[in-house]
Amino acid sequence: GNSVTQMEGPVTLSEEAFLTINCTYTATGYPSLFWYVQYPGEGLQLLLKATKADDKGSNKGFEATYRKETTSFHLEKGSVQVSDSAVYFCALSPDNYGQNFVFGPGTRLSVLP
Amino acid sequence: EAQVTQNPRYLITVTGKKLTVTCSQNMNHEYMSWYRQDPGLGLRQIYYSMNVEVTDKGDVPEGYKVSRKEKRNFPLILESPSPNQTSLYFCASSFIPSGLAGGTDTQYFGPGTRLTVL
Numbered sequence: 001g002n003s004v005t006q007m008e009g010p011v012t013l014s015e016e017a018f019l020t021i022n023c024t025y026t027a028t029g030y031p032s033l034f035w036y037v038q039y040p041g042e043g044l045q046l047l048l049k050a051t052k053a054d055d056k057g058s059n060k061g062f063e064a065t066y067r068k069e070t071t072s073f074h075l076e077k078g079s080v081q082v083s084d085s086a087v088y089f090c091a092l093s094p095d096n097y098g099q100n101f102v103f104g105p106g107t108r109l110s111v112l113p
Numbered sequence: 114e115a116q117v118t119q120n121p122r123y124l125i126t127v128t129g130k131k132l133t134v135t136c137s138q139n140m141n142h143e144y145m146s147w148y149r150q151d152p153g154l155g156l157r158q159i160y161y162s163m164n165v166e167v168t169d170k171g172d173v174p175e176g177y178k179v180s181r182k183e184k185r186n187f188p189l190i191l192e193s194p195s196p197n198q199t200s201l202y203f204c205a206s207s208f209i210p211s212g213l214a215g216g217t218d219t220q221y222f223g224p225g226t227r228l229t230v231l
Contacts, residue, residue: 034219036222043225045222046221103155
């Protein structure tokens with residue numbers, strides 16, 4: 001079946017540090033890939049997405065590239081801020097009818113001033 | 114404003130007392146889904162619906178019911194809640210892109226309902 005694996009958290013960084021959160025997936029066909037962010041006390045919000053191989057999604061300084069050869073969609077940001085502290089979820093949407101979104105377990109990021 | 118709304122946001126109840134959590138979206142999305150979020154377990158899908166009168170089980174459907182009589186609404190029903198259903202619940206909706214064999218587009222989430230069953 002389809003699955004998403006994320007690096008274990010929590011991740012603690014100092015402000016302005018470089019961030020990488022690894023995400024790999026297992027799926028047949030050509031899924032769409034997503035990163036969602038959940039700020040404390042809120043629901044999930046879409047951060048970025050990519051719908052085909054080699055696409056790069058980007059938003060708010062975050063980037064992730066859809067790598068089909070390594071089945072990965074790692075999230076990166078060059079300089080994190082305290083306001084980036086949140087839980088980040090990698091997810092995929094399969095391209096087969098009747099299959100559903102699959103979320104990774106989430107990675108908690110804490111950015112210290 | 115495009116949004117997914119859930120009510121109530123917070124609920125404390127007792128074992129066995131039937132409850133309904135409402136979910137409504139104003140984006141004319143075909144697809145709607147319920148998830149529960151528990152510490153260490155991430156998001157788990159309870160039920161989903163591909164359109165009106167079309168519902169199916171997700172990964173953890175036991176103890177829950179849903180209905181989809183209208184496109185905009187997708188209530189979650191707990192007929193006889195138990196303490197192991199204490200959780201944070203999210204409703205989500207999305208389009209089903211035309212031209213694809215299946216799958217869904219970006220999911221939009223409601224603000225969550227925190228349920229405590231005593």
